[in-house]
Amino acid sequence: MNLTVNKSSGLNGEIVIPSDKSISHRSAMFLALTGGKAEINNFSTGADCISTLNIIKALGCEAEFISDKHLVVDSKNAFKKDLYRLDCGNSGTSMRLFSGILASRPETEAELYGDESLSKRPMRRIINPLELMGAKIKHKDFKSPLTIFGKELFPIDYKTPIASAQVKSCILLAGLNTYGETRVTEPYVSRDHTERMLKYLGADINVKGNTVSIKKSQPEPKNISVCGDISSAAFFMTAAAITPNSDVILRNVGLNQTRTGIIDILNQMGAEIEILDEKTECNEEVGDIRIRTSELKAVTIEGEIIPRLIDELPVIAVAATQASGTTVIKDAGDLRNKESDRIKCLVTELRKLGANIEETQDGFIIEGKSRLNGGCEVECYHDHRLAMSFYTAGLVCEKPVLINEFQWVDISFPEFLPLIESLS
Numbered sequence: 225m226n227l228t229v230n231k232s233s234g235l236n237g238e239i240v241i242p243s244d245k246s247i248s249h250r251s252a253m254f255l256a257l258t259g260g261k262a263e264i265n266n267f268s269t270g271a272d273c274i275s276t277l278n279i280i281k282a283l284g285c286e287a288e289f290i291s292d293k294h295l296v297v298d299s300k301n302a303f304k305k306d307l308y309r310l311d312c313g314n315s316g317t318s319m320r321l322f323s324g325i326l327a328s329r330p331e332t333e334a335e336l337y338g339d340e341s342l343s344k345r346p347m348r349r350i351i352n353p354l355e356l357m358g359a360k361i362k363h364k365d366f367k368s369p370l371t372i373f374g375k376e377l378f379p380i381d382y383k384t385p386i387a388s389a390q391v392k393s394c395i396l397l398a399g400l401n402t403y404g405e406t407r408v409t410e411p412y413v414s415r416d417h418t419e420r421m422l423k424y425l426g427a428d429i430n431v432k433g434n435t436v437s438i439k440k441s442q443p444e445p446k447n448i449s450v451c452g453d454i455s456s457a458a459f460f461m462t463a464a465a466i467t468p469n470s471d472v473i474l475r476n477v478g479l480n481q482t483r484t485g486i487i488d489i490l491n492q493m494g495a496e497i498e499i500l501d502e503k504t505e506c507n508e509e510v511g512d513i514r515i516r517t518s519e520l521k522a523v524t525i526e527g528e529i530i531p532r533l534i535d536e537l538p539v540i541a542v543a544a545t546q547a548s549g550t551t552v553i554k555d556a557g558d559l560r561n562k563e564s565d566r567i568k569c570l571v572t573e574l575r576k577l578g579a580n581i582e583e584t585q586d587g588f589i590i591e592g593k594s595r596l597n598g599g600c601e602v603e604c605y606h607d608h609r610l611a612m613s614f615y616t617a618g619l620v621c622e623k624p625v626l627i628n629e630f631q632w633v634d635i636s637f638p639e640f641l642p643l644i645e646s647l648s
């Protein structure tokens with residue numbers, strides 16, 4: 225589906241932000257490990273989370289929607305077969321986390337495969353630590369498809385070269401079914417939903433600074449409520465901040481500190497942003513965000529904050545085109561390993577719109593404030609977050625912007641278009 229975005233005269237009103245992708249994945253995966261029955265409230269209907277749901281079904285779980293986004297998972301018959309073929313679609317989270325789960329299950333052989341984009345993404349980052357634990361994995365030059373020959377593993381004390389929640393979670397999930405204590409230390413703390421949810425389900429997991437340790441333990445079935453995705457909210461926060469005459473309220477947004485880098489950066493840029501109401505649900509902080517049209521100024525983004533906003537960098541770059549001064553984004557080289565090379569692709573397409581943005585090896589340099597002309601076509605490179613970033617930019621372009629293959633938003637956020645249109 226190709227979509228035209230027109231200049232907006234203002235975004236106003238309130239919306240409920242749909243469910244968090246990372247937390248939805250984990251809720252289905254971890255309930256699959258409990259051997260019991262529990263409910264998930266507000267499970268994401270994005271294609272990535274549906275891939276995870278289909279995988280737990282292929283592994284023997286019953287998983288039925290009892291209403292719109294309310295799911296019951298029963299895992300009493302899970303992991304009874306010894307051979308599985310599991311389709312991860314476009315989802316790196318499914319492939320990397322299930323690899324950890326399956327590598328530590330003796331007598332289980334599983335092939336994990338995905339679409340063209342996923343087949344190009346690096347898997348060495350999980351294969352190396354899993355092999356150190358004694359895992360047996362067949363791969364295609366460290367890319368998928370992966371065949372995992374499950375076996376009894378050894379605990380390791382592993383220092384990850386990059387801060388990655390997928391790598392950390394993969395090792396912890398292998399450690400959950402391994403005798404002894406498995407430890408993972410990251411250079412900076414990445415999103416910690418795995419740690420929080422496993423703790424909530426009663427697993428033997430502990431966090432000290434940048435190190436997480438886990439011992440073999442059995443998570444218990446418990447109902448899980450999934451909050452709204454701050455990575456989805458980020459498009460609305462940015463859109464409201466850069467579009468004149470805007471004032472929006474975003475309800476039920478996850479505010480876990482390991483994800484709120486976008487709020488910290490918008491604050492530093494001078495955005496009019498407030499947290500209205502904060503509570504804790506299922507070990508995760510949740511709240512409402514109000515954001516209005518703002519005069520933005522440039523910032524430097526680097527170091528420890530990067531994993532706390534890694535998925536928001538494309539839309540932050542859009543915000544930076546509307547901020548006065550030079551925004552520099554560094555230490556974000558892993559953006560090249562996401563659903564697309566987000567550094568190269570973003571720079572190519574934002575330039576077409578009229579942005580003054582330069583590619584560096586590990587980020588961007590953006591001069592603002594630019595008058596974006598638009599009046600052209602952009603490509604989203606099969607990447608949901610690029611598609612939504614270009615839509616956000618289109619709202620402040622002088623002339624309409626045509627986004628090709630906009631349907632890729634369905635990977636994480638099928639509700640994006642009706643929600644943004646409801647604020648216009």
Ligand code: S3P
Nearest residue numbers: 246317387388389390391534535
């Ligand atoms: C995710 C972790 C991040 C993020 C991805 C989801 C997760 O990837 O980019 O969208 O759910 O654990 P990395 O761990 O590779 O940084």
